[in-house]
Amino acid sequence: MNFKPLKKSMLTVVITLSTASVYYAQTAQDTVSREKDIEQVVLTGVADIAKDRKTPVAVSTIKEAQIVDKLGNQEFPEILNTTPSVYATKSGGGFGDSRINVRGFDQRNTAVMINGVPVNDMETGAVYWSNWAGLSDVTSAMQVQRGLGSSKLAIASVGGTINVLTRAADKKRQGNVTLGVGNDGYHKTLFSYNTGKSESGWATSFLMSRTAGSMYADGTEFEGYNYYLAVGYSPSEKHDLQFTITGAPQWHHQRSFQSTIFDHIKYGGTEDEPNRKYNQNWGWLNGEEYSMTRNYYHKPVMSLNWDWKITDVTILNTAAYASFGRGGGTGDAGRINGKFYNQLPRTAEGLVRFDDIVRWNQGNAVPDFGAVNKTPYLANSSNGIIRRSSINSHNWLGIITSLNHKFNDNLSATIGFDGRTYEGIHYRIATDFLGNNSYTDNSNINNRPNIITNTFAANPDWNPFGGKTNDIKDQLAYSNDGIVNWLGGFGQLEYTNDALSVFVQGSISNQNFQRIDYMLYAPDQQESEKVDLVGFNVKGGANYNINENHNIFVNGGYYERQPNFGAVYLNNRNDVNPSLTNEKVTSFELGYGFRSSVFNANINLYNTSWDDIYRRLTTRGKLNGVDVTGVANVLGIKEIHRGIELDFNVKPIQTLTINGMFSLGDWFFEGSPTASFVEDQTNTVIQEGTLALDGLKVGDAAQLTAALGADVKITDWLNFDAQYRYADKLYSAFEPSSRLVTVAKPNPADPAVELPSFGLLDLGAGAKWSLNSTQSLKLRINVNNVFDKVYIAESRTNKAADANTANNWNGINKANEVFFGFGRTWNASISFMF
Structure with missing residues (x-):
């Protein structure tokens, strides 16, 4: 992953602002x-x-x-x-x-x-x-x-x-100090400075910031840093070099699991206004906020970019980059009397009783937890609970280079290649024994039993070159590496004149996959078979400017995209999928644009067919009558996405800009794919079968959206803005276990739950004063969801409304698991620029 600095274009690459989100060019x-x-x-x-x-x-x-x-x-x-x-x-x-x-x-x-x-x-x-x-x-x-x-x-x-x-290394000379505050203890400090470009061709841009506090939901403390350094050098008009390094080490407590509407009402809410802040994943430990789900990561990225103007008509652009990500996310391991931590009795506020979990782990009686621990301090997968971390580190190197040649004023071509090598490092370690002295794990067939006695803090590593990974003896549940090597080539031919622009584009890539498993196989069998998959795409389009006001365009293309790693090696093992196939994407689009000095608009129609999809989904539900938390590996999904989009911009006077948009989609599944369910604690397949998805609406995103906003320049130093947005036809995602075809439920074809529509108003105001020719002061305040609207932003279950209306909230069954959107939030900042 790569940050890359910006600079003056040698390819006449220009953005013209062209939608409701930004100002249009007026003349x-x-x-x-x-x-x-x-x-x-x-x-x-x-x-x-x-x-x-x-x-x-x-x-x-x-x-x-x-x-x-x-x-x-x-x-x-x-x-x-x-x-x-x-x-x-x-x-x-x-x-x-x-x-x-x-x-x-x-x-x-x-x-x-x-x-x-x-x-x-x-x-x-x-x-x-x-x-x-x-x-x-x-x-x-x-x-x-x-x-x-x-x-x-x-x-x-x-x-x-x-x-x-x-931002560019050679951005104009300027410094900035910003202080910001917001709801729930949010605060931010930032310093940046750009040296500008020297006569010798050197330029530097630097930024450092810290953000901390809590988010709107309960139990979501966080601390994050950001650093950015760009150094540019132009030894001549023909060469431009830029080096950047950036990173954002952070830790944050999460609200990983959606809770039922019942629980949002039960724990601190009312029938009219459920507790939108409720979070089932946290509690207090020794008087401090403690979360079973904590994410921590540092993903520094460095890049070197070289632009070489070989001739006036031929340019070579190259970007070499590296990323070394380290970190992971925590969760639970083990049980107390057969129950996971989130199934144990809670406080009256619905919080996890971490102090009592520690007491039980150490052999003390906690009556409502059930029988006393007979092997105190010695936890394993079925006795005692600890906090573990799933490490998801990686080493990533890449290079992209492209050669652009202009044959004449109208015809140009680009060719290039894209090479990447990636190593994903995946395993689990203990981060907190919660009063235990050890955790015994039997996952490693080469080391049974493995008695783990070391814990590791769930904090980001600041080493920009990745640091070390943990010893296999400290790992539990699984330990494997995913190797992906990529080599691709691409090309484009483009013809343009004042009225017409036509392009034809294609690319081909080979991905080489290998999986290395250190726990499930003997040392001489840990490396999987290597798999090579070739993908390609072909696409083209044309834009015709009818006159200075009207233009139309059309595009279309066909993709064959290699599936994700999990579809190559099934069920967290080295087994190669015998039915491995590329995903197929066919897409067409038609668009119209209008431009004038006052009004601008775009209308688009699109249709996309996407077949042979692999998807890895979190699942929580009953399988064979048992509550299971894990993942579902789903193969062979097909989706159809089609719709219409409109955006516009009106500027009746210089001090007022009105913008808006409307989009309506029709997105649904075709066919019934297969799935295998992998239990989280044991990392084993517990059930396989077919999912009834045919005709089900694609959830997790509103299929109808609209927005209307205004930006007002009240004076030369004061401005105000307002934005209203509306979402409708928002359907629940499907819970894989609920769509599983079984003998008892041969046709689980309940439709997706349509969630209530909602509209939100955001307001903002800013002021800027020039202190002298080089210094200025800027104030800004924003209020989001001004009217404190209560709404559901997403749901992972699709339980139909209950016949007993007392079990419904706004027509939605209270048994559905949801994330409510944030209520009213605010932030303010002051910036000094010099």
Whole structure:
């Protein structure tokens, strides 16, 4: 994963702001001015940035000023919530635990790129925003390309591409000190300084920040840092070199599990207003906040970028990068009298009784926990509870290079390659024995029993080069490495003139997979068979500018994408999937744009078919009559996503901008895939079968969204903004165990639960004073969910409404497990720029 600095473009790569999320260029003269402004912050080289009225894709762009002003203490992806077909939530509400869907596709299938370099996990496709907690501090622009996108790489852009562009080393000389505060003890300090570009061609940009406090939900304390250093050097007009290193070491307590609406009412809520802050994963230990689910990670990324202007018509751009992620997330191991920690009696407030768990582990009587521990201090998988950590570290090296040649004023071509090597390191360790002296684990066939006596603090390692991994004797439950090597080639041919822009693009890639398991196999059998899979994509499109006001575009493409690592080696073993096949994606899109000095708008129609999908889903439910927590590996899913999108922008006077959007989707499953269920504690397959999904609505993202906002410049130093957004046709995700076809339930075809629609109003105001020619002071305040709306942001279960209305809340069965959205939140900041 890679941060890459930004600088003046050699490829005339320009962003023109073109959606409701940002200001449109109002006149031809203003367009030129804005393009020059954007050129200061856009990365050249490997970043594929869509251009208004030229690149035939649906696109939204957000600039640095909007991110700085309006994001506040929200999660980074939430800044995109007012763009069409985007649904971002805070999910459980822990620091950095947010998620984003584009056109109904989750972020595992939406390509996230930092300066043109892909950052989705190479095994799972996942993006963990907590790893990028400081990204908002160093972003100069952010572009969302919905659908196929303009990236030339063979990447996971089924739903779209989110390209984040970071600040340039040669940004103008300036310093900044910012102090921020917010609800629930949130506070932030930030310092940055840019030296500007010297006469000898050197430039440096530095940033350091710290953010701490609690999130809106209970039991979500956190502390995060962010550092960023960019050094640029231009020895001549032909060469430009930039080196960057950035990282965001953090720890945060999580709300990992959704709770039933019953519990949100029972523990501190009422029938009219459930307790939105309730979190079942935390409690008090020795008088301090303690969470069974704590995430900690440090994912430093360093890159070296070289742009070489070989001739006036030929340019070579290269980015070499490295990432060494270390950390993991905690959970429980073991039981007390057959019960997991979250099944034990709780306090009257619904908190975990960690002090009593320690007492029971040490042999003391805790009457409502059941029988006394007969082997105190000595825990194992069935007796005693500890906190463990699932380590998910990695080493990642990559290089992307592209050669662009312009044959004449109209015709150009690009060719290049993308090479990556990735090693994922996965195992579990103990972080807190909770009063025990040891934990006995029998998972390692080469070391039974393994009596573990060491614990390791659940805190991030600041070593930017990765540090050491733990000894096998300290590991429990599983220990394996995932190796993914990638080599891809890509090319594009583009023809443009004043009215017409046409491109044809293709890429091919080979992924080499191998799995090494240190616990389930003898030493000479630990390395799996290597598997090579070839994927490719072909796409093309055309944009035609009818006149200075109207344009139309069309694009289409076909992808064959290699499946994720878990589909190659089934059920957490070295067994190669005998039915291994690529995922198939077919997509078409038609768009229309209107531009004028006052009003601008875009309309898009799209249809995407996605087949042979593999998905790894968390599952909590009854299998064979037993409560199980684990994962479901689902193979052969097919989804259809189609819809319409509208966004517009009106600027009747210079001091007022009105923007809005509307999107309506129809997203559903076709067919009934197969699944295997893996129990979390033992890491073993406990059941397999078919899931009844045919016709089920795709959940987890609102299929109808709308927004309307205004930005008002009251005076030269004072501004105000308001944004209202609405979400409807939001369906629950499906719980895999509830869709399993069995003899007792041959057709579990209950429809997805449609959650209540909701609308939220956000307000903000800012003021800026110039103290002298080089110094200024800026104040900003934001209030989100001004009316404190109570709403459900997501649900993982689909239990139909109960015939007894007393068991329903707003028409939703209270037995459903949900995350409520945050209530009213606020933040304020003061910045001194010099």
